[in-house]
Amino acid sequence: MRAEHRLIFLLTVAYRRLQRAIDQETAAHDLTSAQTGVLFFLGRNDGALIGDVSQALDIVPSAMTGLADRMERAGLVKRRRDGEDGRSQRLHLTAAGQELGKRAATRTRVINNRLMDGFSEAEIDVVSRWLTSLQDKFPKDKGV
Secondary structure, three states: OOOOHHHHHHHHHHHHHHHHHHHHHHOOOOOOOHHHHHHHHHOOOOOOHHHHHHHHHHHHHHHHHHHHHHOOOOOEEOOOOOOOOOOOOEEEEHHHHHHHHHHHHHHHHHHHHHHHOOOOOHHHHHHHHHHHHHHHHHOOOOOO
């Protein structure tokens, strides 16, 4: 196996470095990367069920509940009971959550552009397709 094809190693190192860069950006605004993900998701799906947010972000439900609690205490989201199923709760962005989400999106675009720097659109399309395929090859609820 050629050294440059050690994909697991390369993905692991890349993930750690990227996560540190994202954490540094989000920490400047007292956000975690998980909270940023919730803000982004709700920015496109305001009023989503907590379970739907959990599934979309690949966060276990118990962790999502705690995350929603912290974000509600921070004034970024509000919970409301679902009109059809009173046991379910929906998350809605507050004005502060909307504003912070917009600022986080700007910073994320900068990081995303940096990731693509030096690569053609065709190369980025292949990388994007490959990374997306990993979700099918290694489903969340299945073993390896």
